[in-house]
Amino acid sequence: MKPLPSLDVLKTFAVVAQRLNFTRAADVLNITQGAVSRQISGLEAHLGYALFVRQPRGLALTPNGAMLLAPLQQALAQITEALERSGAQSGTLRVKCPTCAMRWILPRVIRLQNERPELVIEVTAAVSHGVEFNAEQFDAAIVFGQPTSKGVSLKGVSSHHLFDEVLTPVCAPGLWKTGQVGAATPDDLADQTLLHPTRDRRDWLRWLEAYGYKGLPSAKAQHFDTLDLAISSAMQGLGVTIGDLSLIEEDLRAQRIITPFSLCVPSGASYYLIYPERPAASPVLQEFAEWLKGEAAVTRANLLAYMSA
Incomplete structure (x- = not known):
């Protein structure tokens, strides 16, 4: 029996299959288009069959690729849910944030952790503004634009406006x-x-x-x-x-x-906090969301006062 492909490569396939475009998948995964192409080519070579048909304006799934996608998405969702449960148990919260918003969120997170040392909040900066919760191991994300404008579907996602x-x-x-x-x-x-x-x-x-x-x-x-x-x-x-x-x-x-x-x-454009809707949301995530909305409300009030001065 062949060894299983790496989880990173399988996640790359799932994202490419959703986007049907190497460049857009690379933006989501925060890697180069060449790296995406090499991972897919390597996966196809490992499996012994093609996953995509290369077309002038994008990609199309082959029958084998389509057959692989649904069970793989289900498996990735189960892995993500298991990781979220373990993260909730440990009190760790993983947040993806565009680099531009780090100037706003990082000082606030540090202050929060100084006040609440039992909370562990890991903020990861990324050039890309989108997130794929099924493919990336984050509990929440701050996104810029509109929640749907960077490839983030509102289906199954809670969204909270922070500030403009x-x-x-x-x-x-x-x-x-x-x-x-x-x-x-x-x-x-x-x-x-x-x-x-x-x-x-x-x-x-x-x-x-x-x-x-x-x-x-x-x-x-x-x-x-x-x-x-x-x-x-x-x-x-x-x-x-x-x-x-x-x-x-x-x-x-x-x-x-x-x-x-x-x-x-x-x-x-605006900044939003988004996170997956779950039957039993993590208490740490709920607390973080309420705290962040409060911080954003203060920023909105200060901005209004500044513009009115």
């Missing part, structure tokens, strides 16, 4: 003249390096459009893959970036960063 994304330029205090803070215009950015949290520059362009300004005021630019990297660079005085007021709440309070402009623009 509100954009405005931010920079280190020493980068801006004191008299300009709060009264600047986009023309004042002409000599600044613009730090872009995305390659398509959409956050800067959205804010400038709301200001009534066409194009970018400065040709000097640096691009980053995450909002957190752009904000960290801005805090070092390397330029001006677009920041989310909700995420930089503590940085503003500590005066590590300033907002030179009065205009704040809601992007239409």
Whole structure:
């Protein structure tokens, strides 16, 4: 009898079978598209038959692949449920979080654990904003956008709105003249390096459009893959970036960063806490969810006060 394939490879197959696209599966699994392709090719070689038909616009399951998928999904669900039960017994809570939101959640989780040392909360940062609870060993996740916009189905998932994304330029205090803070215009950015949290520059362009300004005021630019990297660079005085007021709440309070402009623009996206619906939810998860919703309510109130000032 052949040895069983590794659990990671089987999880990769299940995610690819749901997405029928190597690139989208790679985003969910937080690995490269090449790694996904190699794992599937290796699994097919191990089994001795094809699982997918490669097509110009994606993939299709072969009859053998379709026959394997349903029992495999059931087995993965049973393994996930067993891991959740064991995690609940130990009091450990595993939370997936996009890197941009780590600036908000991590200080709060550390404070909570200092107050409640019996709670063990493991927060894992990921560039991808989605989660597959059947394929990833997390009890809960913070997602950005809408719960359904990153491949997360609402079926069987509890979702709680935390706060909205509100954009405005931010920079280190020493980068801006004191008299300009709060009264600047986009023309004042002409000599600044613009730090872009995305390659398509959409956050800067959205804010400038709301200001009534066409194009970018400065040709000097640096691009980053995450909002957190752009904000960290801005805090070092390397330029001006677009920041989310909700995420930089503590940085503003500590005066590590300033907002030179009065205009704040809601992007239409939000942060959500999601977790699988279970017949008997973990008491630790329930407590964490209620605590996090309370922290988010404070952030929303502070944001409203800041924008009204």
